[in-house]
Amino acid sequence: MLQQYRPLDGSRIAVPDSVLGIEMADDCTRFNLRIAGTGIAPAGKVFGVTLPKVIGQTAASGDKLALCLGPDEWQLMAPLDERDRIEAAFAALYAKVPHSLVDISHREVGIVVEGSAAAVALCSACPLDLDEMPVGAATRTIFDKAQIVLIRQGRDSFRIEVWQSFADHVWGILQAAGREITLEI
Amino acid sequence: MLLIRCPHCAAERPEVEFVYAGEAHISRPRDPAVLTDEQWKNHLFIRSNPRGTHFERWRHIHGCGRFFNAVRDTVTDKFAMTYKAGLPRPSEAEIREARS
Ligand SMILES: [Zn+2]
Numbered sequence: 001m002l003q004q005y006r007p008l009d010g011s012r013i014a015v016p017d018s019v020l021g022i023e024m025a026d027d028c029t030r031f032n033l034r035i036a037g038t039g040i041a042p043a044g045k046v047f048g049v050t051l052p053k054v055i056g057q058t059a060a061s062g063d064k065l066a067l068c069l070g071p072d073e074w075q076l077m078a079p080l081d082e083r084d085r086i087e088a089a090f091a092a093l094y095a096k097v098p099h100s101l102v103d104i105s106h107r108e109v110g111i112v113v114e115g116s117a118a119a120v121a122l123c124s125a126c127p128l129d130l131d132e133m134p135v136g137a138a139t140r141t142i143f144d145k146a147q148i149v150l151i152r153q154g155r156d157s158f159r160i161e162v163w164q165s166f167a168d169h170v171w172g173i174l175q176a177a178g179r180e181i182t183l184e185i
Numbered sequence: 186m187l188l189i190r191c192p193h194c195a196a197e198r199p200e201v202e203f204v205y206a207g208e209a210h211i212s213r214p215r216d217p218a219v220l221t222d223e224q225w226k227n228h229l230f231i232r233s234n235p236r237g238t239h240f241e242r243w244r245h246i247h248g249c250g251r252f253f254n255a256v257r258d259t260v261t262d263k264f265a266m267t268y269k270a271g272l273p274r275p276s277e278a279e280i281r282e283a284r285s
Contacts, residue, residue, distance in 0.1 A: 055194045055249050070249035071193050127186060127199035139194075142201055142247040 013178045020117040025110030029083040031076040035099040046089045058138045067138040111160040124177035191245045206242035209254040
């Protein structure tokens with residue numbers, strides 16, 4: 001039986017005065033969905049969230065989240081126990097609406113970056129102009145050399161979705177940024 | 186940092202999210218088998234390499250993942266405009282307008 005190795009689980013970087021808290025997000029179900037124009041509405045119905053059509057926008061319903069990453073590409077996020085239901089529901093849709101649904105749950109980890117210094121910490125390695133990123137937006141971008149998906153959950157709350165194999169690298173940079181913020185340098 | 190406008194994301198994004206993908210508007214010969222070696226070599230390897238306005242492909246690889254076309258000045262490195270792949274080459278007037 002395969003065993004998942006998740007060395008960063010439960011880790012946390014905290015800066016005194018709580019200007020910055022960085023921690024691993026709880027694991028969740030993630031799918032990458034590729035689907036064409038007319039299939040978007042039925043796919044949203046199956047998932048349980050109306051899929052946003054503008055790149056960079058997100059839509060949520062309950063604890064499910066859909067991110068529009070490209071003209072025909074979405075990332076779907078849901079609680080762990082929803083995985084089989086979602087997979088089965090999309091399989092049933094396949095005959096009428098061709099699409100590609102790939103389970104990428106195990107490929108990525110979530111890192112939550114929160115606090116008034118959250119944007120400063122991210123700017124240490126992310127070239128995006130975060131002032132231009134509205135709350136509720138999500139985009140694929142780059143963090144140092146690692147590709148990430150960045151979600152702005154609130155004004156001072158971000159979530160990074162990154163491949164397991166890059167997570168340690170991203171974590172190390174955030175640790176260094178947190179240290180600099182602590183020392184105010 | 187150079188900002189590049191992705192026509193799919195409709196936003197100016199940092200250059201490091203993109204990769205360059207060679208000259209644009211080069212169509213593959215319909216029937217490569219009828220070409221002479223000379224013609225095939227020209228298709229594969231010979232590019233215009235202009236000084237000034239250049240039509241080129243870019244890919245928003247760490248973004249929406251899409252290829253698109255751009256008009257860039259090879260002397261100043263300034264982008265005049267970007268547009269979706271498949272659209273015709275913009276006219277001189279359109280490029281001038283975009284630059285102003
Ligand atoms: Zn894009």
